[in-house]
Amino acid sequence: MAQTRDDTLAGVSSRTIETDRLETHVLESGDPNGEGETAVFLHGNVSSSRFFEDTIAALSDDHYAIAPDMRGYGDSETKSVDATAGLDEFRWDLRALFATLEPPEPVTLVGWSNGGGVAMRYAIDHPAAVDSLVLINPVSPYGFGGTKDLEGTPCFEDFAGSGGGLGNETFVSGLANRDRSEGGENTPRKILRTYYVGPTYRFDEEREESYLTGMLDTATGQENYPGDAAVSEHWPGVAPGETGVNNAVSPKYCDLVDVTSIDPDEKPPITWIRGGSDQIVSNESLFDLGTLGRMGQLTDWPGDDVFPPQPMVDQTRAVLEEYEDAGGEFEEVVFPNTGHTPHLEVPGEFRNRLEGVLNG
Numbered sequence: 001m002a003q004t005r006d007d008t009l010a011g012v013s014s015r016t017i018e019t020d021r022l023e024t025h026v027l028e029s030g031d032p033n034g035e036g037e038t039a040v041f042l043h044g045n046v047s048s049s050r051f052f053e054d055t056i057a058a059l060s061d062d063h064y065a066i067a068p069d070m071r072g073y074g075d076s077e078t079k080s081v082d083a084t085a086g087l088d089e090f091r092w093d094l095r096a097l098f099a100t101l102e103p104p105e106p107v108t109l110v111g112w113s114n115g116g117g118v119a120m121r122y123a124i125d126h127p128a129a130v131d132s133l134v135l136i137n138p139v140s141p142y143g144f145g146g147t148k149d150l151e152g153t154p155c156f157e158d159f160a161g162s163g164g165g166l167g168n169e170t171f172v173s174g175l176a177n178r179d180r181s182e183g184g185e186n187t188p189r190k191i192l193r194t195y196y197v198g199p200t201y202r203f204d205e206e207r208e209e210s211y212l213t214g215m216l217d218t219a220t221g222q223e224n225y226p227g228d229a230a231v232s233e234h235w236p237g238v239a240p241g242e243t244g245v246n247n248a249v250s251p252k253y254c255d256l257v258d259v260t261s262i263d264p265d266e267k268p269p270i271t272w273i274r275g276g277s278d279q280i281v282s283n284e285s286l287f288d289l290g291t292l293g294r295m296g297q298l299t300d301w302p303g304d305d306v307f308p309p310q311p312m313v314d315q316t317r318a319v320l321e322e323y324e325d326a327g328g329e330f331e332e333v334v335f336p337n338t339g340h341t342p343h344l345e346v347p348g349e350f351r352n353r354l355e356g357v358l359n360g
Helices: 050-058 088-101 114-125 169-176 188-196 205-216 257-261 289-294 312-325 347-358
Strands: 013-018 023-029 038-042 064-068 107-112 130-136 229-231 238-240 270-275 330-335
Touching: 013 088, 023 050, 023 088, 038 050, 038 088, 038 114, 050 064, 050 107, 050 205, 050 347, 064 088, 088 114, 107 114, 107 347, 114 130, 114 257, 130 347, 169 188, 188 205, 257 312, 270 312, 270 347, 312 330, 330 347
Parallel strands: 038 064, 038 107, 107 130, 130 270, 270 330
Antiparallel strands: 013 023, 023 064, 229 238
């Protein structure tokens, strides 16, 4: 059952909104009737609105900020994710939230990681409702895993090497058991400290506990995270199933290239923000089997010709350049020595960029 938090930062409120699809928990700040823009913050995988709480707490009160928890995350209702619809489950949930909440439109969508994919998907289907896109280390327009070039060509016809069968069992068990321990290489806290941020970043103790809670509030299993899997004759022996979030971002179902086909008069400007030291969404992601195979950490890797590391950053840049050629505009902003969460690691620089978009 969806909840309402009582431990939010000053200036941030928490409530649960019942829509015709989902009981959605949201964090809010600012005045919906103010003169500023509406900014909607969409979190990534194994996270929640907590990862944007600091940002919306510090945002100018002129702007109305909304940070929902997606289905199966945070304090929102848990429902199955139909992966065969790609990221549409989350897009439909967001549309239902807007229909109930009725925020001033058009909105600026701020999407981080998988949330960046949801933001692109929403803009493709509802371009007139989107004023601008801010994409923070977004998932590639070709999804996550199992593609090998700038055109998103799959390594295998069944998209083996991507999807729900690749979740780390220790990590998933840690989420399910709400493990807050310090030890182990694949505990949620270790993953937060090692991969969500750059190598030199250290969390404030109190904020770390909140972000860890945001990770542990992830519904696990075949219908949510990581999802189900199918047997494959191709390396590494598993292909995407049909339910769960990791399947929803598999290239079998996730295709966001249609963002380039938005009518030129409706194309929102895109600000693409990424950490230069991101280990999750990068050209050599440490969560990509091609990278791990090349490093010798996986047996029977078929080699670079068959299954190289997915060039995630280069894929995104190629699609955004096509977006620009088709009448849109984008800016790439790279924060050096920063990992997967620029909004946490360099909050002042990040907010300056965001405020520039909102005030532009």
